[in-house]
Amino acid sequence: MTAILVADDDMDIRDLVAFKLEQAGYDVVAVDNGLAALTAATQNPPDLVVLDVMMPGMSGIDVCRQLRQEQATKGLPIILLTARAQEGDVEVGFGAGADDYIVKPFSPRELVSRVEAVLARMRT
Amino acid sequence: MTLAGAALVALLVMLFAALVLGGLIIGGRAVRRAREAKRAKLAKPARQLLLAIAAGDDDDAQVEQLVRLPEEVWLAVEPNAVALLGKVRGEAHALLVDVFERRGAAWRARSQLKRRDPVARAMAAEVLGNLGRKDALLPLCDLLSDPDADVRVVAARSLGRIGDAGATQPLLATLPSRRPVPAHVVATALTRLGTEAQGALTASLDDPRAPVRATAAEVLGLIGAVGATVRVESALRADPSLEVRISAARSLGRLGTRTAMAPLLDALDEDKPAVLRAEAAKALGELGAVSAAPVLTELLADPDYAVAHNAARSLLRLGNAGRAALVAAEHRAHVRPRHSAEPDEGPDPEVLLGAAHAREALAAAELDDHRKQTVP
Amino acid sequence: MTADWVRDLLHVTDIFILTYFLAINSSYLVLIVLAGAEFVHHLRRIPFAGHEETYRSPLTEPISVLVPAHNESAGIVQSVQAMLALRYPVFEIIVIDDGSSDDTFQRLEEEFGLVEVPRVVPDATPTRGGIISIHVPKDRPDPLVVVRKENGGKTDALNTGINVAQYPLVCMVDADSILDPQALLSVAKPFSDDPVRTVASGGVIRVANGCSVVAGRIVDVRMPRQWLPRVQVVEYLRAFLLGRTGWSRLGGLLIISGAFGIFRKELLIEVGGLAHDCIGEDAELVVRLHKHLRRQKRDYRIVFVAEPVSWSEAPSTLKVLGKQRRRWHRGIAEILGKHRPMILNPRYGRIGMVAMPYYVLFELLAPVIELAGVILVPLGLYVGAVDARFAVVFVSVAYGYALLLNLIALTVEEYSFHRYHRWTDLVASVLASIVENVGYRQLTALWRTMGMWSAIRGGKHVWGEMTRTGFQTVQTQPFDKAPEAPATTREDARAEAGS
Numbered sequence: 001m002t003a004i005l006v007a008d009d010d011m012d013i014r015d016l017v018a019f020k021l022e023q024a025g026y027d028v029v030a031v032d033n034g035l036a037a038l039t040a041a042t043q044n045p046p047d048l049v050v051l052d053v054m055m056p057g058m059s060g061i062d063v064c065r066q067l068r069q070e071q072a073t074k075g076l077p078i079i080l081l082t083a084r085a086q087e088g089d090v091e092v093g094f095g096a097g098a099d100d101y102i103v104k105p106f107s108p109r110e111l112v113s114r115v116e117a118v119l120a121r122m123r124t
Numbered sequence: 125m126t127l128a129g130a131a132l133v134a135l136l137v138m139l140f141a142a143l144v145l146g147g148l149i150i151g152g153r154a155v156r157r158a159r160e161a162k163r164a165k166l167a168k169p170a171r172q173l174l175l176a177i178a179a180g181d182d183d184d185a186q187v188e189q190l191v192r193l194p195e196e197v198w199l200a201v202e203p204n205a206v207a208l209l210g211k212v213r214g215e216a217h218a219l220l221v222d223v224f225e226r227r228g229a230a231w232r233a234r235s236q237l238k239r240r241d242p243v244a245r246a247m248a249a250e251v252l253g254n255l256g257r258k259d260a261l262l263p264l265c266d267l268l269s270d271p272d273a274d275v276r277v278v279a280a281r282s283l284g285r286i287g288d289a290g291a292t293q294p295l296l297a298t299l300p301s302r303r304p305v306p307a308h309v310v311a312t313a314l315t316r317l318g319t320e321a322q323g324a325l326t327a328s329l330d331d332p333r334a335p336v337r338a339t340a341a342e343v344l345g346l347i348g349a350v351g352a353t354v355r356v357e358s359a360l361r362a363d364p365s366l367e368v369r370i371s372a373a374r375s376l377g378r379l380g381t382r383t384a385m386a387p388l389l390d391a392l393d394e395d396k397p398a399v400l401r402a403e404a405a406k407a408l409g410e411l412g413a414v415s416a417a418p419v420l421t422e423l424l425a426d427p428d429y430a431v432a433h434n435a436a437r438s439l440l441r442l443g444n445a446g447r448a449a450l451v452a453a454e455h456r457a458h459v460r461p462r463h464s465a466e467p468d469e470g471p472d473p474e475v476l477l478g479a480a481h482a483r484e485a486l487a488a489a490e491l492d493d494h495r496k497q498t499v500p
Numbered sequence: 501m502t503a504d505w506v507r508d509l510l511h512v513t514d515i516f517i518l519t520y521f522l523a524i525n526s527s528y529l530v531l532i533v534l535a536g537a538e539f540v541h542h543l544r545r546i547p548f549a550g551h552e553e554t555y556r557s558p559l560t561e562p563i564s565v566l567v568p569a570h571n572e573s574a575g576i577v578q579s580v581q582a583m584l585a586l587r588y589p590v591f592e593i594i595v596i597d598d599g600s601s602d603d604t605f606q607r608l609e610e611e612f613g614l615v616e617v618p619r620v621v622p623d624a625t626p627t628r629g630g631i632i633s634i635h636v637p638k639d640r641p642d643p644l645v646v647v648r649k650e651n652g653g654k655t656d657a658l659n660t661g662i663n664v665a666q667y668p669l670v671c672m673v674d675a676d677s678i679l680d681p682q683a684l685l686s687v688a689k690p691f692s693d694d695p696v697r698t699v700a701s702g703g704v705i706r707v708a709n710g711c712s713v714v715a716g717r718i719v720d721v722r723m724p725r726q727w728l729p730r731v732q733v734v735e736y737l738r739a740f741l742l743g744r745t746g747w748s749r750l751g752g753l754l755i756i757s758g759a760f761g762i763f764r765k766e767l768l769i770e771v772g773g774l775a776h777d778c779i780g781e782d783a784e785l786v787v788r789l790h791k792h793l794r795r796q797k798r799d800y801r802i803v804f805v806a807e808p809v810s811w812s813e814a815p816s817t818l819k820v821l822g823k824q825r826r827r828w829h830r831g832i833a834e835i836l837g838k839h840r841p842m843i844l845n846p847r848y849g850r851i852g853m854v855a856m857p858y859y860v861l862f863e864l865l866a867p868v869i870e871l872a873g874v875i876l877v878p879l880g881l882y883v884g885a886v887d888a889r890f891a892v893v894f895v896s897v898a899y900g901y902a903l904l905l906n907l908i909a910l911t912v913e914e915y916s917f918h919r920y921h922r923w924t925d926l927v928a929s930v931l932a933s934i935v936e937n938v939g940y941r942q943l944t945a946l947w948r949t950m951g952m953w954s955a956i957r958g959g960k961h962v963w964g965e966m967t968r969t970g971f972q973t974v975q976t977q978p979f980d981k982a983p984e985a986p987a988t989t990r991e992d993a994r995a996e997a998g999s
Contacts, residue, residue: 009681012207015171020179034585035714054681059585065640083555092641095495107214108179131893138900145907149914149926156918210552243544250548273693278548306695308559346558429622483618491617495641 002119003027007037007060008052008081013104017050017081020108021115034058038066045073048119050111053082053093061096068097077118081106167200174201177223178208180216187219191226198227209254221255230257237263242272249275253282261286265294269303280305284313289320296328299335307339314343326352334365341368345375353381360387370403377407385413392419402430409438414445421449424478432477436485447489453482503883510876510885517873521898524862528738528905531746532912538749539806539916551685554692555589561691562590563684563762564665568657569595569675573602577611579675582716584642588684592643595675596661599629599651608646612637625659625773628652634664654758655781659773665765672782674759676813678708678718683809687762690803700763700789700802702756704741706919707733708811718811721919723928728821730932731940732814738909741806748804752855754790756802758782760810767792778838780831787839790851808917822947829867829951836860837955867948874942899937906933 004026008014011032018028029046031037034055041049041063049067051060058066060080067073080093080101093101099118102111173190176183193201209220224230229251236248249267252260264286267279276298283291295313298305314321326349328340341359344352356379360372373391376384388411391404405423408416416438423435439446457471457479471479554560565583569576576595583593597605608614614635621631629652637644649660662670669691671684680686687703710724724730740757747753758781768774771792774781786802793800815821836843836859843860845852877895880886910929913919920929 010211012204013211016175016178016208016212019175023179023181033714054587055585058581062581062585083552095641105211105213105217108212108216109214131890131897134897135893135900138897138904142900142904142907145904145911146930149907149911152911152914153918153926246545246548274545274548277550277693281550281553306693308557308561308692308695311559312553312557342559429620429624433620477620480618480620484620487617491615491636491638495639 001025001027002048003029003046004115005037005041005046005049006030007032007034007050007055007063009033009055010052013052013081016108017111020112021050024112024115026115034060034063038063041067041073041076042070045076048077048079048115048122050079050081050115051098053080061092064093064096064098075122077122079114079118163200166197167204170197170201171204174205174208177219178205178212178216180212180214180219182215182219187223187226190223206251206254224251224255230255230260234260234263237267242270242275245270245272246275246278249278249282253278253285256286258286258288261288261290265291268294268298268305269301271303273303276303276305277309280309280313284316287316287318289317289324292317292321292324293328296324296331296336296339299339300333304335307335307342311339311343311346314339315346319347319349322347322349322352325349326355329355329359334363334368337363337365338368338371341371341375345371345378348379350379350381353379353383357384357387360384360391366397366400370400373400373403373407377403377410380411382411382413384411385416389416389419392423398428398431401426402428402434405431405434405438409434409441412441412443414442417442417445417449420446421453421478424450424453424481425474432481433484436481437488439482440485440489447486450482450486453478454486455479507883507885510880510883513872514877514880514886514891517869517876518894518898520869521873522901524866525898525901525905527858527862528743529908532738532742532905532908533746534749535742535745535806536912538745539912542806543916549689551682551689554685554689555587557589560589561669561688561695562592562667563588563669563671563688564661564667564765565591565593565671565673565684566658566661566665567593567595567673567675568598568654568661569600569604570598570651570654570657571600571602571604572675573600573604573607575676576604577607578716579677580608580612580644583673583679584644585681585716586679586684587681588688590667591671591684592645592666594645594647594661594664596647596649596657596664598649598653598657605646605648609635612642612644612646613639614646619664621660621663623663624769625662626776627659627663628656628776629660631660653776655774655776655778658758658781662765662768662773668765669762670765670768671762672758672760673810674812677705677759678713678716678811679760680718680809682807683760684762686807686809687760687805690801690805691762691764694801697799697801698764698803699767699793699800700756700761700786702744702753702802702804703760703762703809704744704804704806705736705757705759706741706808706811707736707814709814709816711811722922723920723925723932724814724816726816727932727935728818729814729816730928731936732821734906734909734929734932734936735940736814737913738906742909742912744804745806747855748802750850750854751801752850752858753802753804754786754851754855754859755780755783756786756804759812763789778831778834779827780835783831784835784838787835787842787851787856791839791842791848794848794851806916808919818943822943825944825947826951826954829864829948830955831951832859832864833952833955836864864952867945868952870941870945871949874945902937902941903933906936 004021006014006017006028008017009032014030014032018030021028029040031040035058037051038058051063053060064078064080067076067078078098080098081104082093082101083104090101100114102114170193173186176186177190205220209217212220233248233251236244239245245267249264252264264279264283267275270276270279280295280298283295292314295310299307299310314325325340325344328336331337337359341356344356356372356375360369360376363369363372369391373388376388388404388408392401405420408420420435420439424432426432426435436450439450456475459471567583580593580595595608615638616633616635619634629650632648632650635646645664647660647664649657658672669688673679683703687701690698690701707724707729708718709729710722711718712720723733744753744755761782767789771788775784778784789802815824836856842848842852843856877891881888881891910933920926
């Protein structure tokens with residue numbers, strides 16, 4: 001089963017994303033901070049990571065950058081969740097090596113299709 | 125009664141008060157804990173249901189179940205439901221709204237709008253905005269002149285969320301009133317009213333009240349109302365209020381139409397206020413018109429920090445011509461003036477200042493380029 | 501007869517001292533009640549505070565966060581990382597390395613991959629120590645600026661920061677503060693609510709000792725294990741949280757802690773930045789802002805935000821605490837001395853007529869009278885000027901009242917923010933309330949009197965020294981017991997100012 005790591009400090013969003021992805025047939029591990037996300041991703045690399053940009057301590061961008069530097073997680077698909085649609089943020093996200101981003105408020109259905117699209121792109 | 129007797133009484137009163145306070149602390153904490161535990165217990169099964177709806181599962185049975193939840197259970201999950209409402213879009217949002225509607229939330233909120241407690245009014249306004257009720261437009265517009273400042277702000281925000289262009293005039297009208305709503309709140313709400321609001325916004329550039337004109341100009345830029353460019357240009361040229369001219373300059377940068385060059389260049393005149401000049405210098409960069417390069421280069425040595433700084437950053441945005449101008453300005457610092465009487469005399473301070481601004485901008489650009497390259 | 505004369509005098513002074521005790525405590529009671537009302541107002545309005553909207557709006561005013569650092573090597577990297585993860589739409593972190601002699605800069609350089617950049621810095625506010633170099637991260641677009649400058653003290657570092665700042669609001673933060681992710685959104689809210697009138701807003705400082713810190717964030721709040729910081733928790737609660745909230749409600753807030761305050765930059769430049777050669781530069785700034793704005797007859801607001809957003813390590817030894825209190829009180833004395841003409845001057849409205857006289861009477865003179873009480877009441881008893889029964893009852897009323905105030909403060913906290921959730925914390929804080937009145941108060945009175953004395957004498961400044969251990973990344977490691985970490989003794993940034 002395809003495993004997805006979800007990191008968001010907002011409980012509502014974390015639970016919602018996890019719920020939606022589990023429903024779509026993925027195996028979901030959810031954590032509430034950047035450090036935990038990094039640890040989880042490096043110790044037991046999932047097939048994809050959904051990262052909230054704004055998290056206490058380590059931000060999603062930081063985690064993204066770290067993951068890109070590690071050999072084991074270099075090619076790991078990453079989707080960022082950001083509350084800001086401002087250009088800068090998106091640029092920074094892609095700059096840090098993200099594959100896609102989703103702006104909050106988000107459509108859960110769209111989230112699933114983005115996840116599928118990114119995973120499909122990885123397979124080819 | 126003697127003084128000592130009074131003190132003794134006071135001591136007893138205090139002892140009693142201390143006991144009461146102790147009871148209040150312990151009791152309050154115990155009650156709060158119990159309430160939280162109960163809420164969590166009640167909310168647990170309902171939460172799964174809520175997540176399913178928020179995930180956009182168009183399952184009528186589930187919606188029905190949520191709608192039929194006993195009041196007590198619903199109240200336990202309601203804060204989560206409200207929070208989710210602001211966090212999801214699309215079909216998931218529509219479903220959630222449906223649940224709220226069918227539970228009578230909109231009806232209840234409307235009945236609270238005239239309550240004496242400002243918190244109740246604000247909460248009601250918030251709910252109506254969350255649900256995007258178009259029929260709440262009029263009562264919310266009424267709340268824009270509420271005596272309580274927070275209620276006014278919530279009403280303005282909610283009108284933005286509802287997104288009906290009919291709110292344009294009432295929102296703008298709050299700005300110069302005795303009970304104002306902060307301009308940035310009004311502007312943010314106005315940006316969400318869609319293209320239909322453009323007409324009213326453009327017309328408001330002729331409003332006799334300066335705060336209205338300023339915010340109208342600001343919002344026209346934010347929503348990219350290119351059709352209004354000419355009107356905003358004349359505001360920059362001729363408006364008697366500095367505040368309006370500054371907004372207009374900023375807006376013209378956002379709109380990015382080349383015709384704005386002329387009024388922006390005029391706004392750079394030395395007799396104009398520095399704040400306006402700084403804004404115009406910035407806007408010229410956003411237009412990206414290469415022909416602005418000579419003027420911007422001159423501004424590099426401007427005694428006003430913001431003007432010179434913005435001019436340098438704007439030059440960067442003019443492509444190669446702008447960069448070349450910056451490189452040249454930077455270079456001038458190292459050249460000894462040819463006609464100088466004193467052979468050892470360095471360049472004059474103006475040249476050095478311009479060069480310093482140019483150097484800063486070029487270094488920033490180099491860093492940007494470097495960061496883009498390091499990205500795989 | 502001399503004996504009679506002495507006895508009469510002692511009798512009068514003892515009565516005066518005890519009355520003073522009652523008056524000062526009653527004033528605290530008024531402030532606490534006002535603060536309670538403010539909390540009710542604030543807490544009821546949280547559901548529609550609109551932080552999310554502020555966070556998303558392109559029109560939210562950007563903030564430059566100024567972090568003066570002098571030998572902060574132990575915790576600087578973690579502080580900056582946590583600050584970069586603050587929730588706010590647009591902000592920059594400006595670390596001003598004020599001539600550190602340790603590796604503060606090197607640690608930052610290594611962690612963030614800093615590179616030197618040329619930059620034009622306007623001299624908007626006066627500075628003394630020149631800027632050596634300015635650095636930004638090379639590879640990441642993090643909004644971080646590190647300024648290296650010659651040592652010039654905290655004031656100088658902050659003024660330099662104001663000059664470097666790009667944004668209209670500046671937030672002054674201590675390098676060792678642990679900030680809540682919402683800190684900027686919360687404390688900048690007054691600026692968003694009333695952008696025209698708000699000129700400054702202060703955040704509350706709470707005691708970090710004992711709390712668990714993970715990745716630069718407070719994750720679990722608990723009472724410190726040691727008694728000294730414990731007493732300070734109660735003291736901070738009553739004096740800073742409730743006292744300042746009360747003053748803010750009255751429109752007479754005179755102190756915004758330098759550890760967390762947001763100011764409108766334009767206005768800071770207008771008044772010439774922070775004052776050099778001043779110990780309580782943060783409080784002095786606020787008094788000067790009041791003075792400036794009152795003189796110009798402007799309508800303005802200086803407010804205090806009670807939401808707990810900033811946590812600092814409180815001194816855990818008597819030596820350090822003593823230095824801190826001497827410095828604080830000297831600061832108050834010097835500020836009140838410097839702005840003497842404002843006191844009881846109707847031109848300055850409630851600042852001149854209420855707040856400043858109050859500070860003279862109940863803040864500046866309090867320790868002197870407290871000390872006098874400690875000496876004169878027993879003396880009065882000894883010479884028989886005061887009836888023993890009367891003295892005992894009256895002294896217990898005075899201290900009982902103070903204790904009661906602590907309990908009220910604890911009750912208000914329990915019903916408002918209730919951050920200390922363990923029952924043991926509750927017991928500890930009640931005990932600390934008692935301990936504060938026996939020993940702690942008398943000691944601080946002594947230190948404060950000493951601080952006041954040195955202000956009058958005007959000699960060499962007595963500066964605080966703080967021993968810090970840096971923040972712990974280890975999960976659930978209590979803050980106050982981290983002796984494993986290499987302890988770095990450092991003079992804090994204030995230490996070098998003006999010397």
